[in-house]
Amino acid sequence: MKKTLILTTALVGLGFAANAQELTVMSWGGAYGAAQTEGHLKPWMAATGNVAVMVDSDNPAPAIKAMVEAGNVTVDVASVEYADAIRLCDEGLLEPIDAASLPAGADGTPAAEDFFPGAVTECAVSTDIWSNVYAYDTTKFPEGPKTAADFFDLQKFPGKRGLKKGAKAVLEFALMADGVPAAEVYKELSTPEGVDRAFAKLDTIKAETVWWEAGAQAPQLLADGEVAMTTAYNGRIFAAAVGEGKPFQIVWDGQVYENESYVVPKGAPNKDLAMEFIRYATSTEGLRAQASYISYGPPRKSANVEPIVYAGDGKTEMGPHLPTNPANLTNALLTSSDFWVDRDAELNERFQAWLAQ
16 A cells, blocks of 8 residues: 655644644545545645545555454544445444534535435445446547447457456446346346356456456556456546546446445544544535545535536536436446345355456
């Protein structure tokens, strides 16, 4: 993992108190980590006079689990996927978060009513709703693919494919591409026949697939021309396309979306400060601030009332780029945390065995 100090000893010279407390936040790096730094860490430091340090990880959940089990926790707050938040909480590896302590929305709506359903759990508070999508290079396909099925059509859209090296979201995407309605995906995937069907669909492009693991790899594969299209986190594609001017286009059909959440590892060295930070970051203002840097939807109703403008250029409206935009949800699937908490180990074992064949 790479550690990036947001502020250094120069803090005192910049007006921060010499006795300022230091909070360590672990996140995913790249465009996402940058959005949290700009939208959460820096404003919180300015508001409180404390110091925040960002630590990057390809996946914070395994790192947090290892720290807690080793009794050597060096992180106060971590950003983890929804299913991981549930699993880690069930295993007693996270501190409970008092939902009643979360601030009301900017319009006065109590937090319990303001957050979208499922956004607040026993040990986690959602920071955004993000999505697994696929994107293509418009210079290769000017007319472009339109559906999940097109991703698997090597004849109509020739070229290498990029896929995340893991079962989650990949198996669901494969089933939707094979014609399974979003509402029936987990019912199908809960059966041996459904699992076989998903892997059979993946078999059709396996020989032409380049596998990626870290989020930054997907847009880089596309930029380098190593793949013609790739699955990716939608925020990574937004950052490359809108922020860097890359000729990338997202296909929302078949998107698999979920909540990303802040959690506090059991035994965090600065537990109270961590809770304070989470309350600040997941306020209406905190969620809107993060969404102005990356195209992930705020999980509070009050944060979605007014248009959000991209901070990068001060003019691009974020609405059309958010997974939660109604136009992007016509054939979309909300990740089932219950399914993955129960089946993660089993399906990833099957996935790894399939890769080795």
